Amino acid sequence: MRAATRRTMVTVQKEVGDAYVGQWNLDPTTALSLGVAPFVKSREDTQVVLRSAELLPEGQPVEFSGFSLHRALRTAESMDSRADEETGGIRFADLASSHPVMVSFPPDLMWLAHPGPVVKFAEGIQRILPESELSSTPADSLRIALAIQNQLVASPQSFVFWRAAIRRDLPTHVPLTRYLIDFSIAVAARARAKLLAPMAPVIDSRTPNSVWLAHKVNLAFGDVIADRVNEGAKAPALLYALSFNPGVFEADSPSETLSTAERNASAALQSGLFEGIWVAIRGLPRISLSAGRVNSVLRLIRRLGVIARANDAPLWWSRAGLAGLAAADLGCAGSSFSLNLRCDDLYVDGGGMAGDYTQTYGKVLNPVARDLWEYRQVRRSLDAPEPGLADLGPCRHIPNELELASPSKYRVFFSKPYNLAAMNYLYSDWKAHIGQGETTPGREYLQTFSAPTNQWGLR
Amino acid sequence: MTPDPLDEISVADILGEKDRGGEPDSRGVRSLVLALVRQNPDGVTAQMVAGSAGISLTWAKQVLEGLSHQREIYSRVVPGVRATLYYPNGKLVHKFLQDSREFGEQVIRVSVHEGRRTNRVQIQERKFSLLEGEKVQGSIFVDIDNVEDVLDFIREVVGRMDRLSATQEMEQK
Numbered sequence: 024m025r026a027a028t029r030r031t032m033v034t035v036q037k038e039v040g041d042a043y044v045g046q047w048n049l050d051p052t053t054a055l056s057l058g059v060a061p062f063v064k065s066r067e068d069t070q071v072v073l074r075s076a077e078l079l080p081e082g083q084p085v086e087f088s089g090f091s092l093h094r095a096l097r098t099a100e101s102m103d104s105r106a107d108e109e110t111g112g113i114r115f116a117d118l119a120s121s122h123p124v125m126v127s128f129p130p131d132l133m134w135l136a137h138p139g140p141v142v143k144f145a146e147g148i149q150r151i152l153p154e155s156e157l158s159s160t161p162a163d164s165l166r167i168a169l170a171i172q173n174q175l176v177a178s179p180q181s182f183v184f185w186r187a188a189i190r191r192d193l194p195t196h197v198p199l200t201r202y203l204i205d206f207s208i209a210v211a212a213r214a215r216a217k218l219l220a221p222m223a224p225v226i227d228s229r230t231p232n233s234v235w236l237a238h239k240v241n242l243a244f245g246d247v248i249a250d251r252v253n254e255g256a257k258a259p260a261l262l263y264a265l266s267f268n269p270g271v272f273e274a275d276s277p278s279e280t281l282s283t284a285e286r287n288a289s290a291a292l293q294s295g296l297f298e299g300i301w302v303a304i305r306g307l308p309r310i311s312l313s314a315g316r317v318n319s320v321l322r323l324i325r326r327l328g329v330i331a332r333a334n335d336a337p338l339w340w341s342r343a344g345l346a347g348l349a350a351a352d353l354g355c356a357g358s359s360f361s362l363n364l365r366c367d368d369l370y371v372d373g374g375g376m377a378g379d380y381t382q383t384y385g386k387v388l389n390p391v392a393r394d395l396w397e398y399r400q401v402r403r404s405l406d407a408p409e410p411g412l413a414d415l416g417p418c419r420h421i422p423n424e425l426e427l428a429s430p431s432k433y434r435v436f437f438s439k440p441y442n443l444a445a446m447n448y449l450y451s452d453w454k455a456h457i458g459q460g461e462t463t464p465g466r467e468y469l470q471t472f473s474a475p476t477n478q479w480g481l482r
Numbered sequence: 483m484t485p486d487p488l489d490e491i492s493v494a495d496i497l498g499e500k501d502r503g504g505e506p507d508s509r510g511v512r513s514l515v516l517a518l519v520r521q522n523p524d525g526v527t528a529q530m531v532a533g534s535a536g537i538s539l540t541w542a543k544q545v546l547e548g549l550s551h552q553r554e555i556y557s558r559v560v561p562g563v564r565a566t567l568y569y570p571n572g573k574l575v576h577k578f579l580q581d582s583r584e585f586g587e588q589v590i591r592v593s594v595h596e597g598r599r600t601n602r603v604q605i606q607e608r609k610f611s612l613l614e615g616e617k618v619q620g621s622i623f624v625d626i627d628n629v630e631d632v633l634d635f636i637r638e639v640v641g642r643m644d645r646l647s648a649t650q651e652m653e654q655k
Binding site for chain 2: 052096099100103115116120154155156157158160182185186189191196197198200201204212213215230232233235236239240242243246247250251253254255256257
């Protein structure tokens with residue numbers, strides 16, 4: 024493994040047990056506040072963070088899905104080109120300069136390979152590759168995008184894609200894997216990202232060697248980034264990416280696959296090629312139903328947290344949602360949450376939502392009632408003596424008539440901004456408890472939550 | 483038990499480094515072309531770049547034009563030579579002597595380059611747009627011996643502006 028010098032460092036402000044509060048110094052002028060962060064997948068999410076940027080505390084990062092980033096940036100571009108008064112939002116460049124952008128790749132897109140999302144991803148490849156280091160011609164970029172698209176769709180839920188992607192069948196004699204690496208770096212650069220988690224394959228219990236494939240893809244990213252840095256070029260700080268399929272987590276039983284992943288992560292951090300560890304776990308809603316499986320996840324988080332701390336690096340759990348509070352107790356430096364607070368797969372083929380209020384309006388977190396409220400509950404609460412959700416101060420806790428009548432307006436102007444404020448409120452509360460010397464405030468809070476979220480607080 | 487083909491995939495396979503004329507190179511074409519131009523301060527043609535980098539002439543021209551647009555290199559049509567020659571826009575003294583920082587909307591890149599008489603500091607203004615990413619707006623070179631004097635000069639002019647503002651404020655009162 025190539026050796027390199029780390030460029031970032033975590034500084035701890037307060038430490039209680041495994042938990043700590045701190046910041047991540049990315050460069051001499053950029054400090055990232057560790058804690059929770061919004062995860063942006065869609066064009067709608069982009070609108071929400073740009074319009075509700077005042078809800079983001081100073082230094083709070085924003086995690087974007089690299090698969091949809093080209094589409095998110097198109098939305099930002101169209102918002103930038105209109106007057107502030109019209110959109111009510113800030114410009115993307117201002118967001119990126121005050122809130123470090125992290126780009127990551129949720130594992131479900133390549134694993135499930137649903138045609139709709141894959142086609143949109145391929146559009147991004149075609150658009151971005153010409154500006155990558157490989158500077159592919161537009162004709163080659165189209166050919167590469169189609170090759171990736173066809174390979175992915177032809178072999179879902181397997182590793183056939185990765186076996187095929189290292190072949191150099193294209194006239195350029197460059198493997199598709201190398202194009203994926205260059206696409207990832209170029210799309211991150213386009214978003215002025217300070218942090219990048221590689222597009223590594225998911226680790227699956229039925230294919231134990233997938234843990235080694237994921238490791239090698241991570242190292243390949245590390246190799247390319249190290250070259251850029253050595254040439255004096257700008258490059259985002261790289262995280263070691265570990266994505267897991269749910270089958271890896273058996274009830275109360277640490278698997279050999281997980282032990283290997285931990286050892287690999289430790290070696291990777293020691294190489295200096297990586298600035299931290301990034302984790303994504305598929306199937307959290309189902310895992311939440313089993314205390315034993317929750318224990319296996321939290322055990323992994325604790326162990327990876329120890330590895331990261333030993334290297335003055337952070338552990339980041341992507342799209343953990345409320346479980347991120349339990350992870351914070353165990354030394355997980357940061358976690359992200361989807362603005363609709365869902366933790367299940369992102370890139371599934373659409374359809375079937377019309378008329379389903381739960382789906383179209385989404386859920387909103389009531390941090391005081393300790394529940395995720397559906398549209399009907401919000402509506403009912405309007406007749407109560409103290410109407411609406413808990414008043415958190417920085418954003419409205421009562422939807423207006425226009426929002427109640429339109430699912431998209433409800434999500435963009437009410438539920439998603441409220442979820443953002445509610446998660447920040449909870450983390451701020453967690454920090455206050457840590458400040459008072461409590462060791463597990465996250466788990467104690469989650470214990471009193473409605474099921475199955477309460478599993479993340481049980482011991 | 484059949485060996486799992488995933489076992490056989492190496493980092494070199496993923497990067498496509500094997501069998502490339504025995505010269506493993508995980509750099510991209512852009513970096514490779516930039517390095518070639520920087521290694522040839524007397525200028526190179528697109529054809530020479532295409533041959534050295536192992537890419538087509540059209541592709542080489544596209545990358546060279548992109549680098550010219552970003553002001554990493556510049557081109558000149560030399561009388562008597564039919565092709566365009568591309569030159570490095572200064573040669574970095576060391577990779578660590580190049581850094582960029584954001585000042586609001588502006589991104590300023592400062593780098594130290596080799597010069598004929600003395601090393602020179604390049605100050606480059608870059609701007610970010612969602613349409614084009616980060617692009618160079620313009621740049622100046624200052625001989626390293628003159629950096630302090632130029633900084634004093636800037637302070638002097640900015641000082642004059644402060645005095646002017648103070649005078650205007652008094653006049654308004």
